[in-house]
Amino acid sequence: MVAKEKPAQLKIGNKTYDLPIHSPTAGPDVLDIRKLYGQAGVFTYDPGFTSTASCDSTITFIDGDEGVLLHRGYPIDQLAEKSHYLEVCYLLLYGTLPSASELEKFESLVISHTMLHEQMVYFYRGFRRDAHPMAIMTGVVGAMSAFYHDSTDIHDAHQREVASIRLIAKMPTIAAWAYKFSVGQPFIYPRNDLDYASNFLRMCFAVPAEDYEVNPILSRAMDRIFTLHADHEQNASTSTVRLASSSGANPFACIAAGIACLWGPAHGGANQACLEMLKEIGTVDRIPTFISRAKDKNDPFRLMGFGHRVYKNFDPRATVMKQSADEVLELLGVENNPVLQVAKALEKAALEDPYFTSKKLFPNVDFYSGIILEAMGFPTSMFTPIFAVSRTVGWISQWKEMIADPQNKIGRPRQLYLGNTSRNYVDIENR
Numbered sequence: 001m002v003a004k005e006k007p008a009q010l011k012i013g014n015k016t017y018d019l020p021i022h023s024p025t026a027g028p029d030v031l032d033i034r035k036l037y038g039q040a041g042v043f044t045y046d047p048g049f050t051s052t053a054s055c056d057s058t059i060t061f062i063d064g065d066e067g068v069l070l071h072r073g074y075p076i077d078q079l080a081e082k083s084h085y086l087e088v089c090y091l092l093l094y095g096t097l098p099s100a101s102e103l104e105k106f107e108s109l110v111i112s113h114t115m116l117h118e119q120m121v122y123f124y125r126g127f128r129r130d131a132h133p134m135a136i137m138t139g140v141v142g143a144m145s146a147f148y149h150d151s152t153d154i155h156d157a158h159q160r161e162v163a164s165i166r167l168i169a170k171m172p173t174i175a176a177w178a179y180k181f182s183v184g185q186p187f188i189y190p191r192n193d194l195d196y197a198s199n200f201l202r203m204c205f206a207v208p209a210e211d212y213e214v215n216p217i218l219s220r221a222m223d224r225i226f227t228l229h230a231d232h233e234q235n236a237s238t239s240t241v242r243l244a245s246s247s248g249a250n251p252f253a254c255i256a257a258g259i260a261c262l263w264g265p266a267h268g269g270a271n272q273a274c275l276e277m278l279k280e281i282g283t284v285d286r287i288p289t290f291i292s293r294a295k296d297k298n299d300p301f302r303l304m305g306f307g308h309r310v311y312k313n314f315d316p317r318a319t320v321m322k323q324s325a326d327e328v329l330e331l332l333g334v335e336n337n338p339v340l341q342v343a344k345a346l347e348k349a350a351l352e353d354p355y356f357t358s359k360k361l362f363p364n365v366d367f368y369s370g371i372i373l374e375a376m377g378f379p380t381s382m383f384t385p386i387f388a389v390s391r392t393v394g395w396i397s398q399w400k401e402m403i404a405d406p407q408n409k410i411g412r413p414r415q416l417y418l419g420n421t422s423r424n425y426v427d428i429e430n431r
Contacts, residue, residue: 204378318365
């Protein structure tokens with residue numbers, strides 16, 4: 001972060017204040033207002049923090065106008081094509097791509113920590129049988145601090161590292177067991193001879209009564225879903241993790257807070273909303289009606305899974321995800337699944353419609369990931385838990401970066417107060 005020689009000037013009344021401008025390695029310049037209140041006695045007002053940089057970071061960069069997503073400088077499409085999830089985890093955590101020996105050691109470390117403390121089985125049984133998997137995940141991850149006391153001291157570098165590995169390793173088991181509990185099936189324990197994505201699929205779909213072999217196409221598709229959702233800069237859940245950690249809370253509590261935020265339908269539920277839309281459309285012959293509704297400004301209906309709040313051009317993750325979607329649908333077929341039939345026809349219709357192409361409303365990563373998960377047999381209630389598994393490494397990387405930042409201080413946003421000013425208490429008999 002380099003300050004420009006000539007600062008910006010802000011005039012309030014008869015006084016002028018110099019505000020430093022910082023130039024990042026990529027992205028727009030940043031106006032430094034940290035001393036503004038002390039000097040001028042005023043706050044800035046930015047609901048949603050959409051124009052505010054809350055931190056400096058070296059992890060992920062997004063240029064929504066150009067459709068760019070970089071992890072430590074590497075384009076997401078290259079990582080999704082040539083790498084795999086645990087290698088991307090290493091990159092996000094440590095800043096560089098690992099050597100072959102470093103990757104082997106890291107993968108072995110993660111695989112050896114996939115099991116949960118056996119007493120946590122009883123913790124699961126404390127939930128109602130119809131509990132939402134995200135409710136279970138929030139509770140179980142928060143409770144990890146009660147089971148893993150030796151990795152809660154945020155001031156101990158070794159304990160921070162242990163907590164990081166444990167969370168990445170155990171999150172697939174936590175999510176798979178939440179799914180198994182929700183459908184009334186026995187828990188399936190992880191196996192150390194399987195890769196990360198295959199292990200997760202087996203824990204979700206295997207049963208003790210018969211053998212289960214993971215199809216490599218499905219495993220690769222799941223690994224890509226994990227990779228493409230690994231981190232996404234200072235989004236709502238990541239900011240939640242950072243805000244929680246700024247108080248000194250233990251890592252398990254911070255990640256549980258991130259999961260709770262991700263549960264919101266405006267954040268992690270986008271692919272679920274997309275599938276619900278496809279079910280609302282119902283059949284291929286109804287697509288023209290819904291496309292017409294989407295074009296009507298007076299109709300509240302919107303095509304979910306098209307366009308993106310951040311990416312104003314195209315979602316760089318969608319191209320790779322579409323490839324996986326095509327592979328999975330070719331393997332599993334769409335003939336007997338009306339939802340997938342609608343999805344394929346809607347994708348084709350939207351990509352050929354000048355209205356959508358001119359507005360750059362292309363299918364995004366949530367559209368394709370929802371199709372893949374539906375085809376694999378996951379209920380929509382599991383879409384966001386899978387997102388949480390993917391995003392865990394991003395949350396942890398951001399958490400570790402914040403803990404190591406000498407500028408770290410407890411988060412304390414200000415407000416524009418519009419309530420009553422001071423008034424005197426009135427005794428109840430006089431009201």
